[in-house]
Amino acid sequence: MKVNNEIQSDDLDVNSSKKPPKLHMKMPATKLSKTDSTTKWTIITFTTFALVILAILVIFIVxxxxxxxxxxxxxxxxxxxxxxxxxxxxxxxxxxVLRIITSTLMMLVIALLFAIPLTIFSSLFISEYLSPKVKKFVIVVIQLLAGIPSVVFGLFALDQIGPIFVKMGAATNGNMMTASFTLAFMALPTMITLSVNAIEAVPLSYRYASLGLGITKEHTTFAIVLKSATPKIITAIITGMARIIGETMAVILIAGNSTKGLVTDDGFVGFIFSSIRTLAGTIGLExxxxxxxxxxxxxxxxxxxxxxxxxxxxxxxxxxxxxxxxxLRRLKSGKAHKKIRLKGPHYTFEPYKLKVLVQTSTDKRTKKTIESFVLKFFMMSSTAIIIAFTTWIILGVMFKGVAGFEIGAFVQIEGQRSGIFATVLVTLLLVVNTLMFALPLSLIVAVYLAEYAHQDSKFAKIIRFAINVLSSTPSIVFGVFGLSFFIVLMKIPMSVFAASLTMTIVILPPLITSFEDACTSVPDNYREAAYGMGLNKTKVIFKVVLPNAMQGIVTGTILATARIIGEAAPVYLTLGTSVRMPTEGFFSSGATLTTQIYMMAAEGSNPAVIGVAYQVALVTLVLVLGLNAFSGYVAKRLNPAYKKVGFKTYWATKYNIMVKHNYKQDFVFLGKSIKNFWMKFINVFSIKRWKIIIANAKTRRAVIKNIIGEAKKNDSKTTKKLDQ
Structure with a gap:
């Protein structure tokens, strides 16, 4: 939760008629010095400049x-x-565009049919059932899935997933089912991450109260925890929808790209395997x-x-x-409580009858056992499917890339002027030039939002809303803006420079959000202590806030670098597609790793070309996943609680964990777990158990029938007395 320097209305008595005083701890009470005033207006100027850039984008498209x-x-x-x-x-x-819109929405619906159950079941299993170590492992797998570039998804789906659907009746590898299935897994990391955060935000007291009433773990998970987290999970799903709708390059490779729309005269199989074109794909193609x-x-x-x-x-x-x-506010204020009115007859349970009902109901566990088994099976299966798919795509790309590995392709790709090494250099130049523009602008805007803007002001809310909208805007929209504005209007040639200007606008919104979160995570007492020592606002920002926010800033920068490497649509429109060495520096045109993968995958099914494409995909995957892993390492090292461990101590600890671990105890525990599961499974089919269940059911029905009969007699006697 972000630290706010103003008294929050949620923490106050809602029935109080007085408005709470606003306390601004970030700003000192004294008048701003000349240095502070200069810093403030410089930050405001650059913030306005960044906002003007984003506004020009919208106005230009309109x-x-x-x-x-x-x-x-x-x-x-x-x-x-x-x-x-x-x-x-x-x-x-x-x-x-009616057919294109219909095709896009149908692809979205089918993708959500895959993604929503996997998101809900896996998020609940990760949050509620896994131990911290296993949970950390699963989260790392999901982060790996999130780090795979979209064109790598497209190449893999075209080569591996498409043929599976062809065997099921599809005419070609590119069709609506291939696109929907692939996009579902592309959206899953975002949806699962936000859903896990929502589930973990549910108070533990909800779980304890439910379990204390004798409700099963599974029923508590779905009826209490899931219901409490539903609004935020819906938000996570809607965020995933934006990713599905806006994907461009992967969809161009695997959707078929026919403008005829959905096939409705060839049965269900023809319909789901229709060759379609999406809104974003149409822009990228034409x-x-x-x-x-x-x-x-x-x-x-x-x-x-x-x-x-x-x-x-x-x-x-x-x-x-x-x-x-x-x-939530209504619940806190007590206004949400409603009077419960009981309808129907009111039965009076005599003590011995109530005792019989309780005793016979305690053996009625079969339904609960089956329900728990089914729910747990779906949760485990969903998590296993996500892990299996991630393993499939990563190992598949690595195996294909290593199997078709050619040293010569690094020097020159057949039919091109240069090789993979040239695409790596162009990609690195693009990263460096983009970060040169994006880092200062995004950091200045983040400092303004975190340190100067009033959190509840309408202006700040508008800025944050605009940033959120642009963060989820399809990158192809930025690409067409860069093509028309920087290349056509400003006469900048297709080059690294033009592409970096476009990519600056692409990564600016997420970088601002990341840097603002890093600044607001710095505790307020750090600022108060600095003000108490006589530091002015400028020194507090540069000597207290930014150094303590460095962990988040560095992590956000590394993740932005991975985003630049993985993007294809804006670069495809503003940099070019010819593989050549960047001899002209930042004004060189060429192909990046991702655009080269797209071009080679779009050429067709030539095995030699696909082999080189997998080789380029392997290099891209190593770079992107390596950067994601490096961001975690940097975040760990910059954490104030981190304790440096020597080389000898580190490996001695690893040796003790791996060699001196009691593996015998693990096998004993596994054997007992399997034995307990088997006994429970056998117990379900026990004839003796079923006889007891049937006898108890008969007893319950007899007692309930007796109670209802007596209640009806009492009601009829009461009615007769009232009539008399």
Whole structure:
């Protein structure tokens, strides 16, 4: 939870009529010095500059969309059934996106059918059942899945997942089921991470109260914990929806890209294996080869539709969050309690009859046992599926990359001017140049939001909402903006420089959020102590806040670096696709690792080309996963609680854990666990047990029938007395 320097209304008596005084501990009570004033206005200036850049992006997309909307009209564009740009002869060009929108939404629905059950079951299992060590391992696996670039997903799905669906009846590897299945696993890391955080935020008292009433662990998990965390889990799912809708390069590779829409005249199999095109995929396919200004404007209009979809998703998240907060406040204030009115007859249980009911009900465990077994099975299976898929894709890429490994491909790829080494250099230049622009801007905006902006002001809320919207905006939208604004309008050639300007806008919103979280996580008493020693605001920021937030800043920077390496859509539109050495420095054009994977995967099913693509994918995977692992290492080392361990001590500890561990006890425990499970399983089919259950059921029914009969007699006697 972020530390706020103002008294929170949630912590006060809601029935109090007086408004609490606002205490600003971040700002000293004295007048700002000249240095503080200069620092403040410098930060505000750069923050305004960053916001202007983001505003220009939105305004530019709207401006470029006007010609198409003016030519065809909004409703004709949205509800037109045919997308056929650049027609010649008797037939005019047609720009209708209804089929594309329908295909995108159907792909989203199928992806959510895979993703939602896996998210719910695995999140509950991770949070409620796993030990800390196993939980840490599973979280690391999910982080590995999150770090895999989208084009690597696309290459793997085209080569491994697509053929499975072909055997099930699909015409080609690229179809709606391949795209939906792959996108479900691409969205899972985000959905699971947010869901686990939501489940862990449920108070332990809820669990203890339920278990204390004799409710089973599984029923408590689903009826109490899941219900309490549902609003935040819904928010996590909606966030995953934005990832599914906005994915571009992977979808181009595996969706089929037909503009005819869903196949409805070939049965269910033909429908689910339809070749489709999505909104984001249409932009990626046609932006570089458009047929003129109207076609280009129509593609910008599709980007505008995606942008409005993202705004709608974020507004929905805010609405759900505010509703859950209002419900929590009502519970705290006691206004949510309602009078319970009992309907129907009221039965009086005599002591001996109540005792019989309790005694016969204690043996009624079969239903609970089966329910617990089924729920636990689904939770374990969902977690196992996610781990298995992650292992499958990582080991598959590594095996294919090593099997087709060629030293010569690093020097020159067949049909290209250079090799993999050139794509690595271009990628590194892109990372360096992007970070040069993005780090100062994002850090300044984060400092403004954390140290100067009032947390409850409308201006700060608008800024954060805009940042959240742009964080979830599809990267292809930034790509078309970079192509038109930096390359066409500003006359910057396709180069590392143009691509880095575009990637700066891509990573700016998540970097701002990450850096702001790092700054607000610094305890307020650090600032108070600094002010008490006579430091001014500027020195507090540079000598107290930023050094103590360095762990989060470094971690966010490393993760942003991995994001730059893994992005393909904006780079594809602004850097080029030719593999060549960056002899012109930052003004060199070329291909990065991810764009080269995309180009080679899109060429077809040539085994030699696919082999080199896997080799490039292996290099990309090693870089991205290595950076993710390095971010965890840096975060651990920068933690104030970290204790440095010597080389000899470290390996001595590892030796004791691995060699001197009591493995015999592990096997004994495993044997006992298997024996207990087997005894429970056999007990379910015990004839003696079932005889007892049936006898108890008969006894319960007889007692309940007796009680109801007596209650009806008493009711009839009461009615007769009232009539008399």
């Amino acid at each position: 401006y470029k969309s006007v010609p198409a909307l003016h030519e065809f009209g909004f409703f004709k564009f949205i509800f037109g059934a045919e997308w056929a740009p650049g027609r010649t002869g008797d037939k005019a060009a047609s720009y209708g 932006m570089l080869e458009n047929y003129g200004s109207i076609h280009e404007s129509a593609l910008y209009t599709i980007g505008l539709i995606l942008f409005f979809l993202v705004i709608l998703i974020n507004l929905l998240i805010i609405a759900i969050t505010n509703k859950s907060r209002r419900q």
